[in-house]
Amino acid sequence: MARYQLDARRLFCPMPVIRTQNRVAELQPGDVLEVTCTDPGALNDIPAWCRINGHRVLGTRRGDNEVIIEVEVGDGA
Amino acid sequence: MSQSQHNDSPGANRGSEKLPEGRAPGTAPVKAVALVSGGLDSMLAVRVIQEQGIHVEGINFYTGFCVEGHTHAIRKKDQGKDKRNNALWVAEQLGIKLHIIDIVEEYKDVLLNPKHGYGANMNPCLDCKIFMVHKALEWAEKHGFDFIITGEVIGQRPMSQRKDTLPVVARESGAHDRLLRPLCAKNLPPTLPEREGWVERDKLHDFSGRTRKPQMALAARFGFSDYASPAGGCCFLTDEAYSRKLVDLWQARGRREYEMDDIMLLKVGRHIRPAPHYKLIVGREEGENNFLEGYRKQFVHLRCTSHTGPLVLLDGEANEEDLRLAARITARYSKGHLAEQVTVQVTGLDGVSRELAVAPLPPDELKPEWHL
Numbered sequence: 001m002a003r004y005q006l007d008a009r010r011l012f013c014p015m016p017v018i019r020t021q022n023r024v025a026e027l028q029p030g031d032v033l034e035v036t037c038t039d040p041g042a043l044n045d046i047p048a049w050c051r052i053n054g055h056r057v058l059g060t061r062r063g064d065n066e067v068i069i070e071v072e073v074g075d076g077a
Numbered sequence: 078m079s080q081s082q083h084n085d086s087p088g089a090n091r092g093s094e095k096l097p098e099g100r101a102p103g104t105a106p107v108k109a110v111a112l113v114s115g116g117l118d119s120m121l122a123v124r125v126i127q128e129q130g131i132h133v134e135g136i137n138f139y140t141g142f143c144v145e146g147h148t149h150a151i152r153k154k155d156q157g158k159d160k161r162n163n164a165l166w167v168a169e170q171l172g173i174k175l176h177i178i179d180i181v182e183e184y185k186d187v188l189l190n191p192k193h194g195y196g197a198n199m200n201p202c203l204d205c206k207i208f209m210v211h212k213a214l215e216w217a218e219k220h221g222f223d224f225i226i227t228g229e230v231i232g233q234r235p236m237s238q239r240k241d242t243l244p245v246v247a248r249e250s251g252a253h254d255r256l257l258r259p260l261c262a263k264n265l266p267p268t269l270p271e272r273e274g275w276v277e278r279d280k281l282h283d284f285s286g287r288t289r290k291p292q293m294a295l296a297a298r299f300g301f302s303d304y305a306s307p308a309g310g311c312c313f314l315t316d317e318a319y320s321r322k323l324v325d326l327w328q329a330r331g332r333r334e335y336e337m338d339d340i341m342l343l344k345v346g347r348h349i350r351p352a353p354h355y356k357l358i359v360g361r362e363e364g365e366n367n368f369l370e371g372y373r374k375q376f377v378h379l380r381c382t383s384h385t386g387p388l389v390l391l392d393g394e395a396n397e398e399d400l401r402l403a404a405r406i407t408a409r410y411s412k413g414h415l416a417e418q419v420t421v422q423v424t425g426l427d428g429v430s431r432e433l434a435v436a437p438l439p440p441d442e443l444k445p446e447w448h449l
Contacts, residue, residue, distance in 0.1 A: 010371055012341070013162055014137075014139055014162055014164075014165075014177050015139070015179070017162070017165070018139060018177050018178075018179045021176070021177060041161075041162070044161050045161070045162045045165055048161070048162065048165040048166065048169055049165055049175070049177075052169050052172075052174055052175055053174050053175070054174075
């Protein structure tokens, strides 16, 4: 398992989801991707995308004008 | 919410002679990719096909002009509103995967050179649909999917969903009879999935026209009680005010082209053009000002320093007289709009700032034709 980071700041829905989707496609099951966004809508969209595509949100947290979402890559089933 | 993917239907397996290479005869499941906009029609189309035991996955295209969430995410007063992405939400209700594809760059040619022209505003709906079905076809071929479904209904939309234009979409996209419209299929010639028996034509629908009643009834039958507004409201290009600002941008630059930042900025603030060679983008509230802050280094910008006021970006070339007028307009939208004189800071592209003492422009001097 490896950890990666993705900067999706100053992007608006659905670009943070698209960037997450494209980066996750390059990773292995079990890898963790930490996505940083400024669009608070990402707190809804990225978890929704994870649920329907077989990935897991390990946690979310809010920073100064930012939200951070930790995604564990699933097996794509 | 149903997550079912039925696989006991006669349509679940295809005839062996039609199987792509590499699949065992009689065992490969039929798969369809659906254009999912987030609206009701595509939601219903997917469920109709799911009910026939077909594995469906969704595809959603991002053109840059999608209404989804942008302004809600920017404007402070809207930040308490539900910001769900409707396509993702629909996919979750249907229990299907959703693939969101960024087509911002490729879409420029669709918008700038539409073979079939524009609708009421700058919406190239027919070319847009042809392009999206073509992209879905490419995706389907790459991922081993057998046909494409859409939520189109004959007569539903004035440009892209007419009896004479639905065949144009099928033909010019290259999808031909691999394009199935489950909601109006009975009004159209049988497609490949119907002829091959993958899909039972009798279980498809014959909706037509602008009425939404059949869709509402079908939604009720499927137990869908929450869904987004009908199609057409999801693209800024169908919006008259947005289209006017886009055309103004091209006229001012003397060329028809755009970048992502251009189309984002057209969604934000008041756009005021006092002269052909420059315009002002005035933040209307805190959220928009915060958004415009991100563009400060790319634009000459103004802000009232003696009173609270908006951030104003200046797009174009402005001489000293123009800057004074821009400062007066900036002051007009500040808390000091009734004061005799206010101070406005002007910052150039080199980052150097200076202050101008100006009288706020009276409302009757702000010409209506300056507002885009």
